Amino acid sequence: MGFFITTLLACLAVCLLTAIITIAMQRSSARSKANVIIDKAAKEAEILKQQKLLEAKEEEMQMKAEAEKTANQRFSKLQQTEAKLKQRELQLNQMQGDIQRRRTENDNIKANLDAQAAVLEAQKAELDKLTRTAQDTLEHISGLSAEEAKEKLVESLRDEAKTAAASYINDIMDEAKLTANKEAKRIVVQSIQRVATETAIENSVTVFHIDSDEIKGRIIGREGRNIRALEAATGIEIIVDDTPEAIVLSGFDPVRREIARLALHQLVADGRIHPARIEEVVGKVRKQIEEEIIETGKRTTIDLGIHGLHPDLIRMVGKMKYRSSYGQNLLQHSRETANLCAIMASELGLNPKKARRAGLLHDIGKVPDEEPELPHALLGMKLAEKYKEKPEICNAIGAHHDEIEQTTLLAPIVQVCDAISGARPGARREIVEAYIKRLNDLEQLAMSYPGVIKTYAIQAGRELRVIVGADKIDDAETEKLSTEIAKRIQDEMTYPGQVKITVIRETRSVSFAK
Template structure:
């Protein structure tokens, strides 16, 4: 068996190395550790010093901020103190003023008390004088009664009986006159009350009306546009007239063209189409047809929107869509120059006002008034009068019998079966005859004025008569020597009755009779 041997020299070298290097390593470690600790202590002291310095800076800044805040607070406190002092001074001045006013009031009250005391003293004296005079008058009346009884030969009871009998006869006659007068007044009052309801209804109903013609004008930006509208060999204008059914009049009038046609809806479509073509600038037959079709759709929507708005304003939310469409079409219909939609709305308001006075169903009355001319919105292809056509429309769309009968009977073509039919007739007549609602020819207007003056001039004592205010008033001048005040009143009454019997006129005519006496002298 082999046993390895260890060299003794190696072992000695290892031991010597350990004996040398272990102390050296220990000392190196100790030195390094000590140096690190000193470095850390220096850094710690430097951090502490920096912290102390930063704390001092913060403290100084806090002191400065505190001083600024204190100064600010002090300034605010001083301002508040000054404002408070100012308010206190103002309050003190107001108090002083009130004290002065109170002192003056007390002084005035003292003067009034003294004045009242003086009045009371004078009143007491005068009351005493009145009582003394009453006693004297009472004694004088008793003496006179005794003297009268002695002269007449009647006793007191007999005289009272004779006097009461006479008074009874006179009172019987007076009662008969009063009864007759009351009966006549009651007859007159019934008519006056009905007229009052109508007049108040007219006054409370305010409506705006416009009179439309059968032509519309379109303004042009320049004269060159006329040639573009006419087109080569007139093809543009022919295409426009064919698509719209409206005549286009291009004359020498600068800056405008005229659209003529009896159908106001077609005329409005033509006007809008022409304005769009002018704004667009592209005018040729295909473009004309395209714009006309587009405008017709827009017009249908506009008509429907107008009908919906009218129903909303009138408070009707259950109207059939076709009736709503027809109501919108009334906006573009006229009768004697009066817009039919405005007329229908005015009649509805009048019906509501009259129904309110008569304690009837206001909403039903308005519905009857609004739809009374609905037949006028239908096309020319429908045969029959507008009242019958409108009633048939209302019946077909399940309107109530009151509405159907009011539409059919508002021109008395069929008998009135409900109270709303004559109500609608009255409101329709009021709206149509209102001054300014419908156009009147100049010749007819002049004849009416001449006849009005002629009625007044034929009475005796009338010197001259003048119709003024478009025939709503006539002023009559009478001869002051031949006509006295009582006769002037009678002439005024007779002229008014003559006008009522012979003329037809809207509203009322005021008759004014003037009796004037003048005295003229010349100072020389």
């Protein structure tokens, strides 16, 4: 038992010694590792320190370079500013010298003017003294004071003016008596012409020509439904009677008659004539005519150099194209009057632009959308006032037939030019021989071109149909021919309104069954 304990203690002592030795060895190993780590950390810290020092030096150098650059830029700017200041100083010194010189000159001029003023004052005093002396002498010689002499002179001039005015009035009265009979006859003849029957027919009837009377039945339709639909859509009375190859369109509105004519022309050309088609074609034609009216008004104002016109007035100017007055196209008459007014105003030293504007608008009261019970001159004046035209232009429009008093020089110019345009030879009431000759000239002009077989002047000379040979002219040449004929008519002939040139080229194949 004692041996066992001893052995156990010895084993414990050995184990304890072994553990102590192991711990000591571990401590030594740990200390070595710690020393290695410390040395490594020291080396890394040294390397990092060197890197940071290098970076700090580079950053310092960079900042130094930027500072030097900034300093150089500021120095350069300072030099430039200094140069500008020196130049400005030189300019100011020069200006100061000029101002001083001018001040000296002004002082000299002022002294000279003061001296001249003193001389003039002395001369004025001397003149007043001489005037008083002369007046006293005249009063002493005549025995009248200055006021009494002035009253006698005024009374003498008044009596003389009364005598001259009475003589002038007597001369005017004698002349008026001599010309009264002639003027009365002229007014009567003019009144008769304004209500002549042929003029009323000319202004309210359009004749539509057709190729054959068979088309009349198609236009009338079953139980008259087509013609009723056409009359309802256009507002124009359509008269289909025994007149060969003609249909009469009757209505007071020329634009409606033109819409009816064009719609009827398209329907006949297309061949499909029924109420639905009639309404469709009339709607398209009405829109087309409205666009053409506006375009015509714009083109007219541009051609005449008239700007700032109200759109409604431009539209009324375009409507003049479809209106005639005593056989004279209203738009052509207004353009001619406008140009005459501009020429006359220039000769008189007035504003030609205002005169041209008043001349173009003087008959604007003939084409309103509504028909009030007013003379066209007064209606035109009210329309011009409504659309903010200037007072002198409104007065010229309203006074060109003496309905109101003329208050500006523009009014008599418009009145005279209106009379010149309406009364010049050939302006109105074209005689039958001249009318026939114009139609014949239209046809002969087109016949002079090679390849033309037949020509027809239709619609009172407003349309020229040219039939060409299909084997002599191709489709491309027909367009060229139409343009050339239109240009030649425009350059060589005189006509109211416009002339439509239609070139027809067709190929027909005919065979006979035997």
